[in-house]
Amino acid sequence: MRELTDFQIEASAQGEGAKLAFRGPMTVSSLGLADARLRSLDESIAAIDLSGVTRMDTVGAWTVWRLSRDNDAKIIGCSEEAQKLVDAIRKADSNDHSVTAHRLPLLERVPAHVGMVMAGLGQGALQVLGFLGQVILSAGTLLRHPSRFRGKALVHQMELVGVNALAIIGLMSFLVGIVIAQQGAVQLRQFGAEIYTVNLVGRLTLRELGVLMTAIMVAGRSGSAFAAQLGTMKLTEEVDAMRTIGVSPMEALVVPRIAATMIMMPLLGFYSAFLGIIGGAFLSSLTLGIPFFTFLARVQEVVPLHDVWVGLTKAPVFxxxxxxxxxxxxxxxxxxxxxxxxxxxxxxxxxIFTVIVLDAFFAVFFTNIGWG
Structure with a gap:
């Protein structure tokens, strides 16, 4: 049978308050009923007698310390082990020593944070270069041993990156072409040069926006999917299992995804530019009085061929x-x-950030070589 804690209250002869005397064990298993009775006491406790306590754990020590603190009572008859527990509870419950985290002044904290961010960017850039080196080595290994290349994985990733993205990229490009034609026509109308809307739509979509908007869409759609898929495989230890059985994760997972994206990006970029021109021609036929097929024929005349090559050159890099x-x-x-x-x-x-930075670099580069 479980032994329970009991207590009694003895009146003090000096009238300074009652003495609370405990008997038996003061542990978590024996204080259940006693704790409810202790919380309902109305008497003023001047002393807490623990001479009759046989055992005490942290819950019992906290009960004694709470009663002592709330009634400003002294603790008597406490054994050495019980006294250590009560002192530990008193120290932990004390609010005299508040702990605050060290915080540098603002003028030091901001430069320190900026320095940490820049150091992290530098370290991250080195890690990306190392990862690119692993990709190149894996691609070289596959070139030397073509039988190890996973053609089905490449075709599957080409379908996911390219074919499944045709609808959303086509709709986006068509609407962007409409917006470019409409806004360009509004500005050119001030000079009576609405016909140059064809030049604006054709060159802008083929040279810049077609491949740039496609890269941004692929980054949000396929780039995020790559990160989520490989990250989940890392968590479930599938990547480690592949290494264990002698399969290179770079060759099986990374190279097919990179190759599929590089192959599909020029096709998607050209498809995007074509639908952007279709969107511009559609709006021009409705609002500018330029027939649809006349718009398309005019694009062939005013857009130089090197604009097409500029877009196709940037696409695999993106x-x-x-x-x-x-x-x-x-x-x-x-x-x-x-x-x-x-x-x-x-x-x-x-x-997205890297693609935009590289697009700015390509714009300057192609202008300097005479393809502006």
Whole structure:
């Protein structure tokens, strides 16, 4: 039978308050009923007698310390072991020593944070270069041993990256072409030059917006999928299992995704530019009085061929950046499922930012070589 804690209240002869005397064990298993009775006491307690206590744990020590603190009572008859527990509870419950985290002044904290961010960016850039080196080595290995290349995985990724994206990229490009034609016509109408809307739509979609908008869409759609898929495989230890059986994750997972994206990006970019021109021709036939097929014929006359080559040259580079960012971030997942979401977001941001920076570089480069 379980032994229960009992207590009694003895009146003090000096009238300074009652003495509360405990008997038996003061443990978590024996204080249930006694605790409810103790909380309903109305008497003023001047002393707490623990001489009759046989055992005490942390719950019993906290009960004694709470009674002592609330009634300003002294503790008597306490054994050495019980006294250590009560002192530990008193120290832990004391509010005299508040703990605050060390915080640098604002003028020091901001430069320190900026320095940490810049150091992290530098370290991340080195890691991305190392990852790119692994991709190149894996691609070289597959070129030397073509039988190890997974053609079905490549075709499957081409379907996911390219074929399944045709609808959303086509709709986006068609609407962007309409917007460019409408806004361009409004501005050119001030000079009586609405006919040059054809030049604006044709060159802008073929040279810049077609491949750029496609890269951004692929980054948000396929780049994020790469990061999430590979990150989940890292968490479920599928990547480690592949290494265990002698299969290279770079060859089986990363290279097919990068190759599929680089192959499909020029096709998607050209498809996007074509539908952008169709959108501009559709709006021009409705609002500018330029017949639909006349608009398309005029595009062939005013858009130089090198504009097409500019867009097709940038497309595989943008595809490499998007796929590399997604695969790199996915392969960096280590700890928990939350990191999958964090790395997926980082992959999209990294890809879009790098694509825009490279697009600016290409604009300057092609202008300097006479393809402006």
């Amino acid at each position: 595809g490499l950046i998007v796929a590399l960012a997604g695969c790199y971030q996915g392969m960096q997942v280590k700890n928990n499922a939350e990191e999958v979401g964090t790395r997926t977001t980082a992959a999209v941001v990294m890809a």
